[in-house]
Amino acid sequence: MTDINDILGFDPSQLNVFNQEDSKTNNFNSNIYKPKPALSKSEDQVYRSTIKVIYSPQQLRASVLERQSYALKDADGWFEVVSSLTNGDTNCPIFKAWKKCHYSKDEKLNRQSKSEAEGGRALFDKRFARYVTIQVLEDNNQPELNGRYMLWKMPKFIWDAINSRMNPSKESKKAAIPVMDFLYGRAIELEVTPGPDDPRAPERKTRETSYSTSEITDDIVSCTNPDGTPLLTPEEQEVLDQYVEQMSKRVWKQRDPKLREEAYTEISESDVASELRKIYARVLEQIKTFCPDLNEELGYHPWSQELTDRVQNWINIVLSGNVPEEISTPAAISNVPTGDTPAEATRQDELSGSSTSEPATSTVDDDLPF
Numbered sequence: 001m002t003d004i005n006d007i008l009g010f011d012p013s014q015l016n017v018f019n020q021e022d023s024k025t026n027n028f029n030s031n032i033y034k035p036k037p038a039l040s041k042s043e044d045q046v047y048r049s050t051i052k053v054i055y056s057p058q059q060l061r062a063s064v065l066e067r068q069s070y071a072l073k074d075a076d077g078w079f080e081v082v083s084s085l086t087n088g089d090t091n092c093p094i095f096k097a098w099k100k101c102h103y104s105k106d107e108k109l110n111r112q113s114k115s116e117a118e119g120g121r122a123l124f125d126k127r128f129a130r131y132v133t134i135q136v137l138e139d140n141n142q143p144e145l146n147g148r149y150m151l152w153k154m155p156k157f158i159w160d161a162i163n164s165r166m167n168p169s170k171e172s173k174k175a176a177i178p179v180m181d182f183l184y185g186r187a188i189e190l191e192v193t194p195g196p197d198d199p200r201a202p203e204r205k206t207r208e209t210s211y212s213t214s215e216i217t218d219d220i221v222s223c224t225n226p227d228g229t230p231l232l233t234p235e236e237q238e239v240l241d242q243y244v245e246q247m248s249k250r251v252w253k254q255r256d257p258k259l260r261e262e263a264y265t266e267i268s269e270s271d272v273a274s275e276l277r278k279i280y281a282r283v284l285e286q287i288k289t290f291c292p293d294l295n296e297e298l299g300y301h302p303w304s305q306e307l308t309d310r311v312q313n314w315i316n317i318v319l320s321g322n323v324p325e326e327i328s329t330p331a332a333i334s335n336v337p338t339g340d341t342p343a344e345a346t347r348q349d350e351l352s353g354s355s356t357s358e359p360a361t362s363t364v365d366d367d368l369p370f
Helices: 093-102 107-111 156-166 234-252 257-268 271-288 294-298 305-319 343-348
Strands: 047-054 065-074 077-082 125-138 149-154 185-192 215-221
Touching (some): 149 294
Antiparallel strands (some): 047 185, 065 077, 065 125, 125 149
């Protein structure tokens, strides 16, 4: 639940994602925004649009979902499993199976955990993605999406840009800018550039897309209704303008942390802030009526019995030293190791499967290969 008292003046650096240890997509979810260069109507094939990344109205502090999943393949084909690692729970059966293989002294079993580059079989295809809630402000490539509240797999370049604004280092002495705020946040001018034309690897054009020319605007931008009409009445807008003017002059542009904190406290206790809280209470409930729930739609949920059985069968085959896609029945499984992982593995609970660092170029269309 979102506490209305948290929203007004919410310190964006308090998002859960900024207050935890460092730690792929649902292809058929129509609520996921996909700005693909292949859909661009520009002659240069660059996909351009304007979006607004916002807090999750359902769970303010959980507004950035760091989702960890596995793409697995068995005799029936590819399937994706959202891991409990998403919630910091290292009891994920797939993760535990990976550890058992990774720390095994048996060469054949150890090979099960390794990537092809490491001479392994690349069975544990672990994936990481950050998802956020957005409003599409202007998209001439997919105009039917204009005004819609959607979910978006945020590329690393955009994440780094937002992170630097919302969670600046103490050494910088910069104020945290509420880029994701509903009423006084910022917009993002997206430019998604296709990858290189490579006849030997044509998939690079869609895989190696770049967001490096995208920018966060300096102008304050408010959310709207899906039809583009304002969320606020003229009287409410006047209250917001007064608040923003004070925050801009005395907080967001103030480099002295002490003066900034004093000004923020004074503004937060003002009559204008009190009125704005009432406005937020109404606006938040209104946004919830047309905004998808990020964590409900894309977060981790306990697996169904059918999926649990399928995953366990996959694990049993892997631990028997075989390849799941080559074995169709559990009866063909033999010599499945039992017992706990080696002692040294217990110190690695923070590991998250096979090596998967985020690429410098972002992937717009890195869906599962089915």
